[in-house]
Amino acid sequence: MSSALKQIFLMIRVNLGSLPRRVWISLSMVLSVALVVAVLAGFLAMARGFEAALQDTGSPGIAVILGGGTNQEIGSDVPAEAIRSLTAATGGIGVARNAAGGMAPAGGLALSREIVVPVDVVRASDGAEQTLSLRGMDLAGSALRDRAVLSQGRLFSPGARDIVVGARIADEFSGFAVGDKVRLGAVDWTVVGHFTSGGSAFESEIWADLEAVQSAFDRQGQVQSLRVRLDGAGGLPALQEHLSAFPGAPLTALSEADLYAAQSERTASLVRLFGWPLALLMAVGATAGALNTMMSSVSDRAIEIATLRLLGFGRLPAFTATWVEAVALSISGAALGILASWLAFNGWQASTMGVNNTKMAFQLDVTTDVALTAGLLGLAIGIIGGALPALAATRLPLTSALRARG
Secondary structure (H helix, E strand, O other): OOHHHHHHHHHHHHHHHOHHHHHHHHHHHHHHHHHHHHHHHHHHHHHHHHHHHHHOOOOOOEEEEEEOOOOOOOOOOOOHHHHHHHHHOOOOOOEOEOOOOOOOOOOOEOEEEEEEEEEEEEOOOOOOEEEEEEEEEOHHHHHHOOOOEEEEEOOOOOOOOEEEEEHHHHHHOOOOOOOOEEEEOOEEEEEEEEEEOOOOHHHHEEEEEHHHHHHHOOOOOOOOEEEEEEOOOOHHHHHHHHHHOOOOOOEEEEEHHHHHHHHHHHHHHHHHHHHHHHHHHHHHHHHHHHHHHHHHHHHHOHHHHHHHHHOOOOHHHHHHHHHHHHHHHHHHHHHHHHHHHHHHHOOOEEEEEOHHHOEEEEEOOOOHHHHHHHHHHHHHHHHHHHHHHHHHHHOOOHHHHHHHHO
């Protein structure tokens, strides 16, 4: 091992060994870095959890047909004439056909007419009013959600005022147990079942029969979207080509995966837009704190550094040892911040305005990439905040430092 490396390792050991003398100011740097990392990780975990909830919702094998040139169900309208033309189509139009023995007639298109109505529900825990999505659909609609599974009860009956409730709503709101009566709008509905959908956004919805919803909310004949099962990998282009020939208002066909991915990106980007500036502002303060901590460290060890320099130690070992100390403290703070964020945020239930401008519940998710991104910001605080004090250690006036302690 070269002489310079030996000097570097020795000075690093001396620096780290003197930390107990400066425990409180060093701890303040660790905690400030930890706070920055935890705050950024919290925002990123929120964005990641929201993205996961919506991305898990979409299936590439399902397409959503919207009318009126919009890419959201709210504001869309699919004319009755277009629905009749589509269901009467023969030949390959990119949509799969129903198999025998299912809920829909065999040989017909695997299709569900749907409408979403915002409904206000009072949360019993705090009395807050929340807007939820009541989705009216054909009976085949549940089969077009690949991950949806009944966990309790049964599906709604055609024409009846029955509702099937997503797991997240059933967990958060009282009065949605199977058999309960719930007032939505101006009429009472009976909860006949609960369903799960792998944690996707569907679990924040209430499902009911299309015609029952149209009647209860004075939406007779209105259909906002059609959900169809695609016929293989080439189904979506074939369907889009077929719809392009329809007269009147344009109809748009999107894969369910693309629809929800685009919606998740907008909200997740907004969360990051707030999170990053706040974290960077805090990081500036933490960097100033790191600078103060390391300058104090250099001042405290002035006589040690001067002695080692007079004994023949070079400037590089003095610079490296001080910088390594700053980086080590920032790594400790980053690790503490990541641990705190995981304990505080991972799996925490949150909600926001989601698809169709209604409440959507999701779980914060402190993933590896979230931890790595937040941890790198913490590391950067030590690297930047330790550079100037490390430079100061190399320029320490040796004789004056010794006289000051002499």
